[in-house]
Amino acid sequence: MTNKNLKKILVLDELCPPYDQIKVLESGILLVKEPGVLEVDQLISRVKQDPLIKGIICSLTQKINEKVFQELPQIEVISNIAVGLNNIDLEAAKKYGVRIAHTPKVLSDATADLAWALLLGGSRRLAEGDRLARSGEWKGWAVNQLLGPSLGFTENIDQNLGQKRLGIIGLGQIGQAIARRAQGFNLDVCYYNRTRYVELEQSYSWGFMDLDELLMQSDYIILAVALAPETYHLLNRTRLNLMKPNAYLVNVGRGPLLDEEALIDCLESGHLSGAALDVYEYEPNIPERLRALSQVTLSPHLGSATFETRQAMSRLVIESAESIIQGKEPCGYFAI
Numbered sequence: 001m002t003n004k005n006l007k008k009i010l011v012l013d014e015l016c017p018p019y020d021q022i023k024v025l026e027s028g029i030l031l032v033k034e035p036g037v038l039e040v041d042q043l044i045s046r047v048k049q050d051p052l053i054k055g056i057i058c059s060l061t062q063k064i065n066e067k068v069f070q071e072l073p074q075i076e077v078i079s080n081i082a083v084g085l086n087n088i089d090l091e092a093a094k095k096y097g098v099r100i101a102h103t104p105k106v107l108s109d110a111t112a113d114l115a116w117a118l119l120l121g122g123s124r125r126l127a128e129g130d131r132l133a134r135s136g137e138w139k140g141w142a143v144n145q146l147l148g149p150s151l152g153f154t155e156n157i158d159q160n161l162g163q164k165r166l167g168i169i170g171l172g173q174i175g176q177a178i179a180r181r182a183q184g185f186n187l188d189v190c191y192y193n194r195t196r197y198v199e200l201e202q203s204y205s206w207g208f209m210d211l212d213e214l215l216m217q218s219d220y221i222i223l224a225v226a227l228a229p230e231t232y233h234l235l236n237r238t239r240l241n242l243m244k245p246n247a248y249l250v251n252v253g254r255g256p257l258l259d260e261e262a263l264i265d266c267l268e269s270g271h272l273s274g275a276a277l278d279v280y281e282y283e284p285n286i287p288e289r290l291r292a293l294s295q296v297t298l299s300p301h302l303g304s305a306t307f308e309t310r311q312a313m314s315r316l317v318i319e320s321a322e323s324i325i326q327g328k329e330p331c332g333y334f335a336i
């Protein structure tokens with residue numbers, strides 16, 4: 001390949017093995033690996049230095065605003081190692097004709113698994129138990145030690161106890177995978193979503209509720225909706241206060257879906273029994289008040305963090321960027 005035809009993709013994040021080893025793609029396109037999040041102006045000046053850079057692979061922490069598209073007409077594609085695209089100005093991408101790829105579906109199972117790990121581990125106080133077991137202070141089994149709620153009951157242990165309800169906010173790929181996993185727990189599953197999926201409701205016996213009703217009637221709530229201007233602070237103070245006393249909240253969507261300060265108030269007051277969070281409003285900063293709450297389980301944005309999933313995500317972001325630079329039509333991994 002002559003130098004004139006040489007093209008490059010700037011990779012601003014670590015890729016998962018074996019994709020971390022690839023420097024030249026079969027098409028001859030070079031991967032220029034400089035992992036690290038850049039300020040928008042730094043990104044623009046870096047790319048401008050090298051007119052052969054035609055694509056960017058980045059993670060969800062890399063901000064891509066209109067200025068990037070305006071100043072860098074050489075860029076044909078941006079490939080995001082994530083499914084949420086809230087870090088990218090999609091309207092501006094459309095305006096400037098830049099293709100945007102992401103990694104939907106391949107991470108749905110891993111993220112749904114983590115949602116359940118948080119729900120089970122959090123509500124059953126596993127992190128607190130781990131801290132106690134390690135502390136050297138544990139005195140042995142005790143009837144009232146670290147009790148949490150029962151999820152569901154296959155045997156009628158008390159006639160007064162009804163079936164518990166799991167409310168899922170956002171029935172996209174991840175929300176559906178979470179809901180399917182609920183079957184083994186004998187929970188009543190309901191959901192709130194912008195779009196109603198009647199066929200899924202019928203196939204799986206999932207109930208649709210409007211958001212306020214779902215908040216008032218669910219024992220467990222999992223947030224799995226995309227972050228968009230319409231869903232920013234979807235769970236604001238008023239809505240958090242609608243939740244059942246002692247309800248348990250899990251967030252695997254994005255931090256700004258809920259008003260973090262209002263959530264802390266609800267937890268400190270005892271209105272909610274606890275919460276398990278994988279994402280935060282001002283990531284990676286987690287407020288001291290939140291970190292101080294023992295009934296909260298905190299996970300550092302691990303939703304898609306399995307070997308197989310991160311490998312698939314790494315493969316997809318490369319393939320998507322490469323295909324556009326080669327002049328191919330965008331496939332199902334493109335949002336634009």
Ligand code: NAP
Pocket residue numbers: 083084085104105107108111170171172173174175193194195224225226227228229230231252253254278279301302303304
């Ligand atoms: P998806 O299949 O595209 O589903 C997106 C969900 O968000 C759907 O319920 C969709 O509703 C809803 N939605 C999108 N835009 C909306 C808007 N403007 N207003 C109201 N609802 C809107 O995506 P997914 O794979 O399920 O992922 C969902 C989110 O999970 C991602 O966007 C990402 O932020 C987050 N996530 C987190 C992790 C993690 O590590 N914790 C990993 C992966 C993803 P419709 O059905 O009506 O379109």
